[in-house]
Amino acid sequence: MTTTTSVSAKIDNGVNVNALLDARTALEQAPEAAQFKWRASCEWVNGTHSRSAIGNFFGLGAEQSRNKTFTVDADHPQLFASEDNAPTPVELVLSGLASCLTAGVAAVAQRRGIQLHSVKASLEADMDIQGILGIDDEVRNGFGAIRVHFDIRADAKEDDIKALVAQSQKRSAVFDIVTNPTNVVVTVN
């Protein structure tokens, strides 16, 4: 009879937590290096269709370039008498929120030694379009509310999985951007 000793597999959600922790330690001593600038440029294509280009950003005290430029298109759907070439900007915001929270879940799970098997988020946001159509001044342009549901399979108890999602929100950039006011300054020419 053979006795099998269980070998605990190393938890791997694909996140290099050590690098993040090292960065955190380093930046604690050099807060100037923690000042980042994210950028995007956008060019009108036609109608409500535009194309954003994302490339360089600033961080750790220097310009950071990537070896490629990402493009993201946006448009309006046919229901809006448009051509539906790409998702709407508000749907891209939902995607941004979902991605930020999902990445956070993975990072927190890695940090806490929890092996994830699958993480799926579904989002829905209410919008009363009387706002954007200018029909009613008391209706805001943006979302009335956003609901996010996470479906997570992981080697952990339910409360520990809930804690991953709660912690992810606590440290999420997009969650903060969406739930709190941010100054936006627009200049022309």
Add this chain to the structure above:
Amino acid sequence: MKFATAIIIGAGQSGLAMSRHLSALSIDHVVLERGEVANSWLTERWDSLRLLTPNWQSRLPGYAYAGDDPDGFMTMPEVVCFLQQYSRSSCAPVVTGVRVAQVRQLDKGYQVETDQGPWRCRKLVIATGACNLATIPSPAAGLPARVASLTPLQYKNPALLPDGGVMIVGASASGIQLAREIQAAGRRVVVCVGEHVRMPRTYRGRDIQWWMDVTGAMDVRYDTMVEDIERARRLPSLQLIGTPERVTVDLNSLRKAGVELVGRLVGLCDGKAQFSGSLANHCALADLKMNRLLTSIDDWVNTSGLARQFAPPHRFEPTDVGPETRLSLDLIRAGIGSVIWATGYRPNYSWLNVPVFDRKGRIRHDGGIVSAPGMYVMGLPFMRRRKSSFIDGAGADAGDLAAHLSQNLNRAAA
């Protein structure tokens, strides 16, 4: 010029505990107190305030609560009496009515300038407390002049508030206690809720502080928590209140009583307050944290084999703030007459003219041993142990720091 080997600034529980230990070590010292013994308890607390720790847990070196209500919660006059009696029975060398204006570093000690003349000492113990000033967040600058602005250090009772509703910013110990009493007095109350620590008053038939004590949670040392110690020190105060009825006050009970809960105050412009949309997450985080504590208590009970002595384990209703909470409030239109900033406290070290502060103005210390020779600080949250900022924690910290002070005195003299 008056001289003492050690000067303790502040005659509250920390200062008196340190004095007791220094006397036991025959180290000559004086306790300089700007008011009377227990001055902050006497002058900077609201009328109805009681300790949120049970009376049996007020234990100081050589002294303890000896009244007839050990499981009750002392009122402020009772706390003042308790500490003044301690001072007398210790024959503590307290000099009252002395306000420290400045402390400067000397070659082998410190010069303490006071409104009663200067003192010199070799060792300095800062026992002025952690709650001298209320921390007021930046949105306060946008408060309309018509709306009164108060901190819990100024608040006394609901009748003294200006007419109208009250917006309480902060839902930790001060915030929830004030919300309950002001709501009960018939005012409209809105509470802005950010990060908070939820706790039931009792669990499985015992006071939560009894559990924290018996499981050793209050004795956890700062140096066993190296990774998380700064976060632990910044934790908001527990959502607890001391009442004869041993009530639990949490966001659910406040909401049922008619208090309106909104998210963290994130903006205040043209009289319009903006609240964060993250309230649900803050509540989820607090519920999860509370459940982790209750689970650790259950684990302790199981390991101890004493499960039969206690009521069975159970959990509390999750915090329910309703499906949608408001994101803004026009204060004037809503009839809000005052805002209370229950957004935390900090020590006042403006008189300490020694470079011992970090870039955020916090005093640099290692378990209460400050980064200047012969200087100590007491009473800060989780300074040395989780109980450091509680009355019950003053004694152990004072013992450790007095021993360190004494050892370094002898070494210097040799």
